[in-house]
Amino acid sequence: EAQVTQNPRYLITVTGKKLTVTCSQNMNHEYMSWYRQDPGLGLRQIYYSMNVEVTDKGDVPEGYKVSRKEKRNFPLILESPSPNQTSLYFCASGQRETTYNEQFFGPGTRLTVL
Amino acid sequence: KQEVTQIPAALSVPEGENLVLNCSFTDSAIYNLQWFRQDPGKGLTSLLLIQSSQREQTSGRLNASLDKSSGRSTLYIAASQPGDSATYLCAVRDTGNQFYFGTGTSLTVIP
Numbered sequence: 001e002a003q004v005t006q007n008p009r010y011l012i013t014v015t016g017k018k019l020t021v022t023c024s025q026n027m028n029h030e031y032m033s034w035y036r037q038d039p040g041l042g043l044r045q046i047y048y049s050m051n052v053e054v055t056d057k058g059d060v061p062e063g064y065k066v067s068r069k070e071k072r073n074f075p076l077i078l079e080s081p082s083p084n085q086t087s088l089y090f091c092a093s094g095q096r097e098t099t100y101n102e103q104f105f106g107p108g109t110r111l112t113v114l
Numbered sequence: 115k116q117e118v119t120q121i122p123a124a125l126s127v128p129e130g131e132n133l134v135l136n137c138s139f140t141d142s143a144i145y146n147l148q149w150f151r152q153d154p155g156k157g158l159t160s161l162l163l164i165q166s167s168q169r170e171q172t173s174g175r176l177n178a179s180l181d182k183s184s185g186r187s188t189l190y191i192a193a194s195q196p197g198d199s200a201t202y203l204c205a206v207r208d209t210g211n212q213f214y215f216g217t218g219t220s221l222t223v224i225p
Contacts (some may be wrong), residue, residue: 031215042118042217043203050211058212059115090157102148103205103213105158 002027004106006091012112013081021076021109023091030096032074033058033103034066036087043090049074050096096107116141116208120175120216127194128224134220135189137204142182145211150151150190150203152218158203194223 004025011021015101025032033048035058045058049068063085065077074093078085089109117140127133137147146165148157162171162178164187170179177190187204201218210212 029212035213035215040217042157043205043215045213048213051210056211058215094157101146102160105150107157114144 002104004091004093005106006089006109007107009107010016010110012114014114015082017082019078019081019111021073021078021089021091021111023076023106024072024073024105025093025103027090027093028071029093029104030049030071031069031094031103033092034064034074034076035092036060036085036091037090037108038087045051046076046089068108077085083113087111088112116144116206116212116214118204118206118216119201121202122219122221123217123224124220126160126222126224128193129196131194131195131223133221135191135202135221137187137216139185139206141208142197143209144182144184145207145209147180147187147204147206149176149187150205153202154201159207161202162184164221168202176213185207191221195224196225199223212217 030051034046035043037043044060047066049055091106092103094103148163149161164180175192180187201220204220205215
């Protein structure tokens with residue numbers, strides 16, 4: 001089954017404790033992306049990657065890191081999480097070609113930073 | 115920077131009614147526009163994608179239109195059903211390959 005998977009689905013942590021949220025897709029997509037969703041603000045793009053070893057900042061990259069060492073994986077790293085990073089996070093993937101191709105989303109990771 | 119707005123923020127209609135959801139964007143330099151559906155506590159499901167050169171796309175009871183020059187898209191839902199109740203999001207892919215989302219329209223279809 002074609003899908004985007006994220007782990008963990010739920011995470012409660014404390015300020016300053018490094019964490020990684022994994023994202024994997026099995027559709028051979030070049031484009032991958034991370035978003036956060038907050039009430040009243042909608043989805044905002046954190047980072048995106050057009051291909052292996054290529055990453056770019058989205059609208060809200062501060063406090064986050066990503067890496068793209070393999071085509072199928074795009075982990076999101078919070079080196080020192082803070083309470084304002086409490087949010088619902090989504091990973092997405094799609095073909096690199098710009099006009100015709102949809103984004104497909106993972107199920108989301110709900111992160112709480114105390 | 116692209117700004118995407120969706121109006122109304124919430125909409126409640128009786129079952130069977132046809133309805134229109136609106137999405138506007140400030141910069142017409144886009145590659146495509148995509149409509150999604152999000153159920154409470156769930157991820158996003160893609161409904162329709164309109165390429166920048168297209169005017170509309172249809173899938174079943176859904177029809178999406180795009181007027182790139184005026185920065186507007188509409189999602190038309192025919193003969194609404196209670197199962198259509200969800201939040202509907204539009205997103206544009208700009209020519210820098212970034213995506214920008216609206217804040218969504220929360221739709222309730224009353225049986």
